Amino acid sequence: MTIKQRILTALVLLPLLILLLGFASPMVFSVFLTLVLFVSLLEYNKMGLAGEHGLEQWLSAAAGAAVVPVLALNQPELLVPLYTGLYLVLALLFLFRLPPIEETHHRLGWLVSGTVYLPLLIGHLVPLHQLAYGKQWIFLLLIAVMACDSMAYFIGRKFGKRKLYPAVSPNKSIEGAYGGILGAVLGVLFAKLFFLQAIGWFGVLGIGVALGVFGQLGDLFESLLKRACRVKDSGTMIPGHGGLLDRLDSLLFVFPLVYYIAKYGYGG
Incomplete structure (x- = not known):
């Protein structure tokens, strides 16, 4: 995963992302977000x-991705039957497609946690996009998190001496973390x-x-999950960046934070 690969991929994807966020209708945005969530859940499940449990992986990914159209249609009350139905189906599949019994709680718990972790965090982009200045807030969070990631990386490489959290992410430094916070402030500016x-x-x-802070916490949490699964990347979808979930890690904790700031702090 070289810097050159990262830059080339960014040069291709960033203009497409800007066009999508700046000019896409709410319906197109929701379809795009549904696909992103579905692929991310597949990566998470496979990780x-x-x-x-291939069938269970696909079913949980499809049900989790359905959260976006449910929210886009302003029907949040459908989330209860959606999740109830998913959990009942998963429970029956595990009951009658019996895995090693001592692994049941680990495997079922992984699928269930994914349908909470990703859909509920990514799902906040739907009401955020619908706010009066929602698109601008989405641009803000993307710029701030990208600046955070970049500053943390370069300052960490140049000045990093003290380990931030070696048990989870051995390459991250305290100096890089401070640089990341500075980058996020500059992005908001x-x-x-x-x-x-x-x-x-x-x-x-x-x-x-x-x-x-929240961007780096989201990154650390994703690193924790990957270390627990003994994988380096969540996938190979994006050249130079790993999987789609690898690109979302720093954003996941930020999505709900920005929504509530925009809605209740700035009258969105």
């Missing part, structure tokens, strides 16, 4: 279960200057620090 002037100067600092 923990490899080739076992960029958003304020160019397309979200409603954010005050204290807001730039507060939101930037919060996004920098």
Whole structure:
């Protein structure tokens, strides 16, 4: 996974992402988000279960991805029957397609946790996109998290000496983490200057620090899961970046945070 590969992939994908976020209708955005969630859930399921329980992996991914159209149609009450039906189906499949009994709780628990972890976090993008300035807030969070990741990487390589959390992510440093927070603040400052002037100067600092911290916590949590599964990447879908889930790790904890900031802090 070289810097050159990362840059080439970003040069191709970033313009497409900007066009999608800037000009796509709510329906197109929801379809795109549904596909992203479905692929991410497949990667997550395979990461923990490899080739076992293929039917259950696909069913849980499909049900989890259905959260996006449910929210897009403003029918959150359908989430209860959706999840109830999924858990009943999974329970029956595990009962009658019996795995090694001592592995049942691990395997079933992995599938169940995925349908909570990814759909409920990514799902916050749906109401965020529907806010008056929702697109601008989505641009803000993407810019801030990308700046956070980049600054953490380069400052960590240049100045990193103290390990941040070696049991989970041995290459990350405390100096890199501080650099990441600085990068997120600069990303929010960029958003304020160019397309979200409603954010005050204290807001730039507060939101930037919060996004920098939560982005890196999301990254660390994804690293924890990958180490538990003994895999380096969640997949191979994106050249130079691993799987789709590998590109979402720093964003997952940020999605709900930005939604609640935009909705309740800025009258969205």
